[in-house]
Amino acid sequence: MKVTQGQFSFLPDLTDAEIKLQVQYALDQGWALAIEYTRDPHPRNSYWEMWGIPMFDLKDAAGIMMELDACRAEHGDEYIKILAFDSRKGWESVRMSFIVNRPAFEPGFELIRQEQEGRSVRYTLRSYAMGHAPSAPAEF
Amino acid sequence: MNDLDTTAPATVDLEDFYRKSTIGDTMQALDRDLVGLVPVKTRIREVSALLLVESARRSMGLQAEPPSLHMCFTGNPGTGKTTVAQRMADILNRLGYIRRNHVVTVSRDDLVGQYIGHTAPKTKDVLKKAMGGVLFIDEAYYLYRPENERDYGQEAIEILLQVMEDRRDDLVVILAGYKDRMDIFFRSNPGMASRIAHHVDFPDYSADELVQIANIMLERMHYRFSDDAEGMMREYIVRRMQQPRFSNARSIRNALDRARLRQANRLFAGRGVPIDRVALQTITGEDIAASRVFQQ
Numbered sequence: 001m002k003v004t005q006g007q008f009s010f011l012p013d014l015t016d017a018e019i020k021l022q023v024q025y026a027l028d029q030g031w032a033l034a035i036e037y038t039r040d041p042h043p044r045n046s047y048w049e050m051w052g053i054p055m056f057d058l059k060d061a062a063g064i065m066m067e068l069d070a071c072r073a074e075h076g077d078e079y080i081k082i083l084a085f086d087s088r089k090g091w092e093s094v095r096m097s098f099i100v101n102r103p104a105f106e107p108g109f110e111l112i113r114q115e116q117e118g119r120s121v122r123y124t125l126r127s128y129a130m131g132h133a134p135s136a137p138a139e140f
Numbered sequence: 141m142n143d144l145d146t147t148a149p150a151t152v153d154l155e156d157f158y159r160k161s162t163i164g165d166t167m168q169a170l171d172r173d174l175v176g177l178v179p180v181k182t183r184i185r186e187v188s189a190l191l192l193v194e195s196a197r198r199s200m201g202l203q204a205e206p207p208s209l210h211m212c213f214t215g216n217p218g219t220g221k222t223t224v225a226q227r228m229a230d231i232l233n234r235l236g237y238i239r240r241n242h243v244v245t246v247s248r249d250d251l252v253g254q255y256i257g258h259t260a261p262k263t264k265d266v267l268k269k270a271m272g273g274v275l276f277i278d279e280a281y282y283l284y285r286p287e288n289e290r291d292y293g294q295e296a297i298e299i300l301l302q303v304m305e306d307r308r309d310d311l312v313v314i315l316a317g318y319k320d321r322m323d324i325f326f327r328s329n330p331g332m333a334s335r336i337a338h339h340v341d342f343p344d345y346s347a348d349e350l351v352q353i354a355n356i357m358l359e360r361m362h363y364r365f366s367d368d369a370e371g372m373m374r375e376y377i378v379r380r381m382q383q384p385r386f387s388n389a390r391s392i393r394n395a396l397d398r399a400r401l402r403q404a405n406r407l408f409a410g411r412g413v414p415i416d417r418v419a420l421q422t423i424t425g426e427d428i429a430a431s432r433v434f435q436q
Contacts, residue, residue, distance in 0.1 A: 060310065061271075063271035
């Protein structure tokens with residue numbers, strides 16, 4: 001199941017050249033870029049692991065691509081996203097966020113039903129990746 | 141083998157490439173603004189020609205590895221190494237070799253950390269900031285301290301070497317420093333020596349050239365020498381060159397700054413009478429003659 005969150009996630013995965021263009025756009029706006037990775041792609045998981053500190057004062061996308069390559073080498077089978085933070089007054093928030101790497105097999109989410117009083121049911125989503133993941137089907 | 145690329149034109153006009161790169165202006169500015177430095181200008185011209193021909197070749201479908209342009213600038217202090225590095229970035233940018241026209245100037249303290257594990261992130265941080273442009277490492281030999289085998293400089297050198305090799309299209313590294321110490325540095329770091337293709341030596345300026353430089357500097361600051369001041373300046377330069385810690389154009393700049401100070405004092409002491417534009421601009425012989433150089 002392809003996880004869709006952040007920008008461009010309904011498009012085919014961005015190629016490195018496309019990622020570079022997006023990163024350069026963000027740099028040209030004066031935003032600071034950061035790389036984060038996680039095994040748990042739950043939409044409510046806003047705390048991904050940071051790959052180093054955000055990169056300020058860069059001019060060219062090549063520096064971020066170098067870090068992305070390093071992050072992929074270590075966490076190639078996890079989700080990696082690139083964030084662009086705008087520090088200008090009034091914004092002070094993330095302006096761009098898109099996934100640049102995903103695991104070869106994305107197990108998706110388990111729907112947990114909890115019986116309540118009467119016949120009501122509570123629903124919870126849990127990423128399979130965080131624990132008892134099902135084994136990959138044969139084609140993987 | 142793609143020698144028979146049918147889409148490529150049969151001939152190329154190098155003149156056309158030259159005009160499109162707008163590099164002519166930069167070259168002229170180089171000749172105009174930088175006095176002397178003949179070997180340096182020659183080398184810059186050679187490199188530009190190489191890159192122009194390279195882009196012409198590419199338009200004909202002749203592929204080759206991009207040439208390595210890491211450089212080493214050696215010369216005494218004040219011979220214009222930093223200035224030329226700025227110009228180099230401009231030229232390489234216009235010729236399309238680097239994507240951005242920026243120079244990041246660093247020294248040992250910016251690259252080497254204080255404790256274990258501090259150096260690698262620090263060096264990488266600097267490299268990332270320089271990506272797409274020129275990284276200028278001033279007094280690069282301080283990176284290597286043979287007397288301390290646990291020095292973290294070696295770690296910085298290794299990271300630097302790796303990036304210089306792997307990210308050749310993203311970064312041009314220029315090392316700068318005194319000639320003799322740079323030679324020692326290269327002798328003990330053969331990896332570094334073999335990755336630097338261009339060694340450019342900056343000669344010391346002659347007295348005539350320094351006078352010319354002084355005139356250019358003054359002109360930029362909207363000052364000028366009075367008739368006797370220029371002769372005085374030449375006399376000053378000749379004497380100053382004999383003294384220790386003479387650092388070429390930088391000494392001239394400092395001398396001029398002190399002359400401005402004396403000029404301001406002279407004008408201030410004579411206040412009460414209205415002074416005109418010319419007086420505010422003129423540095424006279426006495427402003428220079430008051431220098432301690434003449435008192436010895």
